[in-house]
Amino acid sequence: MAKVCFILNSFEIGGIERVVVSLANALSKYHKIDLFVLKNRGVLKSTLSSDVNVISYDNLKVKSSLKYLSAYLKNNNPKYLVTSIYLISIIGHFAIKKAHAETKQIVVHHALLDSEFTHSVFNPILLKFVSIIYNKAYKVLAVSKGVYECLKKIGVKNVEVMYNPIDIEEKEKNVDFEIKNAVELKPYFLFLGRLCQVKNIKLIIKGFYEYLQTHPLSVHKLVIIGSGPDEQKLKTLVNDLKINDRCLFLGTKGYPEAYLKNAELVLMASYSEAMPVTVMEAFAFNVPVVSTPARGCIDIFDLIDFKYHTNSFEDETEYCKLMETLISKRAELSYLSTKVKEYYSTDIIVKKWNSILQ
Numbered sequence: 001m002a003k004v005c006f007i008l009n010s011f012e013i014g015g016i017e018r019v020v021v022s023l024a025n026a027l028s029k030y031h032k033i034d035l036f037v038l039k040n041r042g043v044l045k046s047t048l049s050s051d052v053n054v055i056s057y058d059n060l061k062v063k064s065s066l067k068y069l070s071a072y073l074k075n076n077n078p079k080y081l082v083t084s085i086y087l088i089s090i091i092g093h094f095a096i097k098k099a100h101a102e103t104k105q106i107v108v109h110h111a112l113l114d115s116e117f118t119h120s121v122f123n124p125i126l127l128k129f130v131s132i133i134y135n136k137a138y139k140v141l142a143v144s145k146g147v148y149e150c151l152k153k154i155g156v157k158n159v160e161v162m163y164n165p166i167d168i169e170e171k172e173k174n175v176d177f178e179i180k181n182a183v184e185l186k187p188y189f190l191f192l193g194r195l196c197q198v199k200n201i202k203l204i205i206k207g208f209y210e211y212l213q214t215h216p217l218s219v220h221k222l223v224i225i226g227s228g229p230d231e232q233k234l235k236t237l238v239n240d241l242k243i244n245d246r247c248l249f250l251g252t253k254g255y256p257e258a259y260l261k262n263a264e265l266v267l268m269a270s271y272s273e274a275m276p277v278t279v280m281e282a283f284a285f286n287v288p289v290v291s292t293p294a295r296g297c298i299d300i301f302d303l304i305d306f307k308y309h310t311n312s313f314e315d316e317t318e319y320c321k322l323m324e325t326l327i328s329k330r331a332e333l334s335y336l337s338t339k340v341k342e343y344y345s346t347d348i349i350v351k352k353w354n355s356i357l358q
Helices: 015-027 043-047 066-076 086-099 113-117 123-135 145-153 168-177 179-185 201-214 231-240 257-261 277-284 295-304 316-328 336-344 346-356
Strands: 003-010 032-039 053-056 080-083 104-109 139-142 159-161 188-192 221-225 247-251 265-267
Touching: 003 015, 003 066, 003 086, 015 032, 015 043, 015 277, 015 346, 032 066, 066 086, 080 086, 086 104, 086 123, 113 145, 139 145, 145 159, 145 295, 168 179, 168 257, 168 277, 168 336, 179 257, 188 201, 188 257, 201 221, 201 231, 201 265, 201 316, 231 247, 257 277, 265 277, 265 316, 277 295, 277 336, 295 336, 336 346
Parallel strands: 003 032, 003 080, 032 053, 080 104, 104 139, 139 159, 188 221, 188 265, 221 247
Antiparallel strands: none
16 A cells, blocks of 8 residues: 555646546545645535545645645655646656655646647747656656657657546446436536637537527527636627527536436537546446547547547537437447446556556
């Protein structure tokens, strides 16, 4: 049994946050798990296992965390420090040095580098610095083949692919939390995620609007779960299209599984995804996903033999037609949950983690 510390920015709902909490819960059955949390807020805290020890702060900024993290490492000396965001990974490296700890750092990289650094004038310098720090880590784990290729391209040597886990049994149990609310909304299409520019939610709304125009007898709704900086812009778009009564913004949900399981389709339109948890969760419930050709989505689709996605990031007519196609083919896609279990089940991923945490 090893002592392992994971670092988390907060318990707010996000792809990385959901993965870290899920992984910490699963590994706490085999190891002593500490969770170092910079901002002790968010609905995911309620999903945390009692076996996970939380070290938390009210509102600690990432850039100010070095002193506190190094003090924790010096006093607790975990065998492994697991970091999941590039800036936190850099700080984790220097915290180990500052504490003179024997802790081994495991970097789990979740994002495609183009989505993180494209808009930075320091792009080449940052990429070089990241590669230097990552090459000093004990292990670097890429959550998808696309992420692996990005890291290899910038010179990261000790990298291997480690998929994010999906605890399908736990997801099934969580359905009960909001099952009544979800069933009452049927039939509906679902978007689940952060309401921000990279998610390209305007395409989903426009595609849904076109679906309503071409299917005037449809009673489907578009359910949007999540929050973010684009929320007001998206509500304005919905108002301009005059579909307020058919497009529902439900905010964040700690347990969205009931909405996933009861959706007709899950809708994605991201410009960039590394390894989207929502896609894997939808497939775990045998719900097809309408998606643009974001690299992380394509990686999942290829692995489980799902052949459907748009070619464009902007064409709402193409998006609408893919919605129609997948509605008609739902019965043919009942293999999706079996494929997800084969590659992403918690049991399989935890075995791989246990081989590292020796």
